[in-house]
Amino acid sequence: MDEKSTSSHQRLLVFLLMVLIFGVFMIQYACPSSSECRMLHQLGAWFTLGGKRGTHIGESESQDGLPKDPYIAEDGALARFVPRFNFTKPDLNRVVDFNIKGDDVIVFLHIQKTGGTTFGRHLVRNIQLERPCECHAGQKKCTCLRPGKKETWLFSRFSTGWSCGLHADWTELTRCVPSRMDSRETQKNQPSRNYYYITILRDPVSRYLSEWRHVQRGATWKASLHVCDGRSPTVSELPGCYSGDDWSGCSLQEFMDCPYNLASNRQTRMLADLSLVGCYNVSTMSEDERWPVLLDSAKRNLKGMAFFGLTEYQRKTQYLFERTFNLQFIAPFTQLNGTRASSVEVPPETQERIRQLNRWDVELYDYARDLFLQRFQVARQQEHRQARVQRQQERRRLRGRFSQKQGRRLKPTETARPTGVETEAQQREMAAEDSVESEVLFPDWWDVDENSTMEDYIGNVEQW
Numbered sequence: 001m002d003e004k005s006t007s008s009h010q011r012l013l014v015f016l017l018m019v020l021i022f023g024v025f026m027i028q029y030a031c032p033s034s035s036e037c038r039m040l041h042q043l044g045a046w047f048t049l050g051g052k053r054g055t056h057i058g059e060s061e062s063q064d065g066l067p068k069d070p071y072i073a074e075d076g077a078l079a080r081f082v083p084r085f086n087f088t089k090p091d092l093n094r095v096v097d098f099n100i101k102g103d104d105v106i107v108f109l110h111i112q113k114t115g116g117t118t119f120g121r122h123l124v125r126n127i128q129l130e131r132p133c134e135c136h137a138g139q140k141k142c143t144c145l146r147p148g149k150k151e152t153w154l155f156s157r158f159s160t161g162w163s164c165g166l167h168a169d170w171t172e173l174t175r176c177v178p179s180r181m182d183s184r185e186t187q188k189n190q191p192s193r194n195y196y197y198i199t200i201l202r203d204p205v206s207r208y209l210s211e212w213r214h215v216q217r218g219a220t221w222k223a224s225l226h227v228c229d230g231r232s233p234t235v236s237e238l239p240g241c242y243s244g245d246d247w248s249g250c251s252l253q254e255f256m257d258c259p260y261n262l263a264s265n266r267q268t269r270m271l272a273d274l275s276l277v278g279c280y281n282v283s284t285m286s287e288d289e290r291w292p293v294l295l296d297s298a299k300r301n302l303k304g305m306a307f308f309g310l311t312e313y314q315r316k317t318q319y320l321f322e323r324t325f326n327l328q329f330i331a332p333f334t335q336l337n338g339t340r341a342s343s344v345e346v347p348p349e350t351q352e353r354i355r356q357l358n359r360w361d362v363e364l365y366d367y368a369r370d371l372f373l374q375r376f377q378v379a380r381q382q383e384h385r386q387a388r389v390q391r392q393q394e395r396r397r398l399r400g401r402f403s404q405k406q407g408r409r410l411k412p413t414e415t416a417r418p419t420g421v422e423t424e425a426q427q428r429e430m431a432a433e434d435s436v437e438s439e440v441l442f443p444d445w446w447d448v449d450e451n452s453t454m455e456d457y458i459g460n461v462e463q464w
Contacts, residue, residue, distance in 0.1 A: 085370045087303075092371075092378045096196055096306045098325045100129070100153045101146055103193045106306075106325070107177055108156035111270050112167055112221070113210040114202040115311040117157075124158045128328045133159070155181070165225035169270035170301055171279075172227050173197070196306035196325075201267055201368050203312060204361035205354050209344050211263045212255045218248035228279035237280040238262075252350070256357060265291070268360040271298035295360050299367055310369060316376050323379050 098104050108123065110116040124133040124142040133154075135142035141161055144154045152159055155177055162168070164176035177195060202210075225232050241247060241258035255261065262269070272294040278284030285293075302308055307324045309317030314333035322328055346354075355362055 081373050083370060083374055085367060085374075087371060087374060091303055092375050093382075094307065094320075094324055094375060095326075096194075096324055098196060098306075098327075099194075101148070103151075104153065105177070105181060105193055105195050106154050106156075107173060107195050107197045108154070109170060109173055109197055109199040109270070110157055110167055111199060111201070111267055113207050113214060114200045114267075116200050119200050119309065119317075120156050120158045122329060122333070123154060123156060126329050126331055128330055151184070162223070165227065166221055166223040167270075168225070169274070170197075170272065170298075171274040172225065174273075176227075197301075198305060198307045198309075198321075199271070199302075200309045200311060200317070201302075201365060202310070204267065204358040204365055205351055206311075207267070207361075208263055208354050208358055209252075209346065211266070212250075212252055213344065215247050215255065215263075216250055218246045220246045226280065228274045233280035237282070252346070256353060264357045265294075265360040268294055268298045268364045271301050271364070273297045273301070291360050295363060298364055302364070302368060303371065308368065308372070310372050313372065313376075316372070320372075320375060320379060 098106070106123075108116070108120060110120060124144055125135055127133075131145060131147045133142040133144040140158065142158055144152050144159045146153050154160070155163070160180070163180050164172050168176065174197075178193075181193065226238065239260045241255075241261050242250070247255075255263070268291075274280070274294075276297055277290045277293050282290065284290075307321055309321065314335045318329055318333040
């Protein structure tokens with residue numbers, strides 16, 4: 001009996017071990033990226049014993065037990081940020097009334113090698129929704145439908161596919177998306193939709209090197225349509241950089257030497273309205289005339305977008321997206337610095353040449369980074385101001401209760417008067433709480449308590 005019992009126990013252990021291994025393989029297949037998988041988050045919630053409840057995902061504590069600011073040093077040692085551009089209040093206070101149950105649509109403009117694939121997966125797998133996107137193993141696209149409707153609220157690679165062409169740019173999307181969305185509708189009266197365009201930008205040198213490594217491994221974007229003014233460019237308007245099926249194995253020197261390489265200033269071109277410069281027909285104006293027009297157009301379109309993020313600031317990107325659309329992500333974004341581009345050792349003179357080849361993208365990125373950090377600063381100030389108002393209201397409420405209790409204890413002819421010292425202290429406290437006066441007139445979004453000087457303002461940004 002002992003031998004039979006031992007043998008049965010061994011078989012049971014082997015069976016359980018095989019089930020465990022099979023389960024691990026299935027989870028890896030269904031959830032190749034653990035930070036974006038609902039299944040893993042749910043399993044973690046089930047198997048976490050003794051953990052704190054009600055804590056926002058991604059929040060951690062310091063050694064002294066106080067909650068850490070999730071934005072401190074999430075992007076490394078942030079250089080001293082001094083605003084260079086003047087933006088209006090609407091430019092900085094970017095919050096949209098996105099109605100997922102109505103007809104509003106988020107359109108993701110995916111620029112190559114900016115981390116758009118990761119962000120696109122966040123959109124379909126990592127947002128808390130009443131009706132989550134349905135993502136199945138082995139399928140590239142997810143089904144993202146509105147609550148109670150058979151309509152999509154997201155136009156992106158991982159929801160609708162490349163419906164307007166592979167990596168469609170601003171010129172293509174703004175002309176293609178409305179007609180594509182209308183073609184999906186079955187009702188006769190087409191709704192009037194709000195299209196909220198979003199995108200991700202990246203440091204131009206890092207993005208350029210990343211695209212070179214991608215092309216070097218055999219990647220091509222031959223399926224891109226580059227439609228502008230109703231047609232794709234001719235071969236003479238957009239010559240190729242290689243003659244074979246792909247450009248695999250090309251050196252960085254070869255990649256930089258091709259004058260028709262669309263990797264150069266890709267972000268500026270993809271965010272600009274190309275019809276302003278005759279599309280891909282470069283004979284309509286000189287390069288010195290063409291690129292300033294494209295840069296101004298790209299800046300204007302970027303500023304007018306509902307949202308844009310930066311690859312180098314993942315947590316701030318998450319924060320601004322959540323605040324802009326009033327949507328919450330399940331798991332926090334992760335700042336990954338170990339990319340293929342970062343592993344490439346490039347001499348300083350080569351980096352400088354890449355910057356020259358991408359001079360318009362460099363200008364665009366500087367503009368975008370300035371706007372991005374100012375928006376983040378304003379959003380955090382508003383958050384702090386709202387918390388301070390709530391604290392003031394709570395103190396007034398408690399003070400009112402205390403005054404009422406004092407009034408009940410006094411005779412009808414008496415009035416509750418604190419001592420002179422208490423009166424002055426309370427007056428100073430009330431004055432500090434109820435009004436903030438300054439001889440200098442600041443914009444509405446400027447928080448005087450936290451930014452009494454420019455040094456305070458810079459320090460606040462550096463802390464975040």
